[in-house]
Amino acid sequence: MATTVTAPTASPANRPQALAVPPGTPPVVEVKGLWSVFGKGSEAFAVHQDLEFTVQRGEMLSLVGGSGTGKTVLLRQILGLARPARGTVTVLGRPASEMGRAGAASRVGMLFQHGALFSAFNVLDNVAFALREQGTLPDELVRDAALVKLQMVGLKPEHASRMPADLSGGMVKRVALARALIMDPPLLLLDEPTAGLDPNSADEFCALLRELHAALGLTVVMVTHDLDTLFALSTRVAVLADKKVIVTGPPTEVARVKHPFIEHFFMGERGQRAMAPLAGVPGQPAAAPTTQTSKDA
């Protein structure tokens, strides 16, 4: 069972907003009764035990938790790259493990932590990869689609022929993002989207992600340890601890929940700095949040 924190009564303008969706819209991601177990026999250990959470269309949900709590395992399960020992991971109404590689690319885009570009391919061929591999479009159209995606992430046609080794960290992230979006997936997974970027590039990349979220109507699930990124991008936060999702809610509300990991994560110097701009914003309740228990976080 997880605790769901009630949403604040009003949202300040500088917080990311979940997109409006009609009531009754089915969730994009639904994780139920999930067990993830590694090792065999007496060596076996569970990373997740009966973990549950859902992601609604148009949300930007951050998964946070200590090292080894299984955030990356969860992203891999949503992507269909790993099967749970027990329980279900449903993406857009279908079991994630049944999507297959081509199906996954058109339903879920993944931005890996360090970009994971193919070093032997130039920018255009990296971006075009999944579409070209599908083999349904003539190469000219594949190239045009890749150029459109490059423009969408703020890169120019002249960047198309560059090799990954010749790109700045911020450009690698943008190319990797264009590649993740080549098949127009409705769901985007981000693993530490701003890791390795300087503060300015990180801010610019967050601004781009927010623009694309709104413009393309994306649903986003991300893992981040960076509090500036978390506050810049999250409409909701889910905290992994004790092998479960223990709480979900808007970031400023979750930050007030009494739990050793949450206090350590949000109340350190970095957390205080990241939250400072939000202090005193109209609509931000000053008191501790009321909490309620619900089965579905």
Ligand SMILES: Nc1ncnc2c1ncn2[C@@H]1O[C@H](COP(=O)(O)OP(=O)(O)OP(=O)(O)O)[C@@H](O)[C@H]1O
């Ligand atoms: N294929 C695997 N085989 C064995 N153990 C694994 C495998 N994949 C993950 N694990 C284990 O599962 C646990 C969770 O790993 P995971 O990488 O998901 O953690 P995380 O929350 O992403 O951590 P971090 O924040 O440090 O990146 C770790 O103990 C890891 O060693």
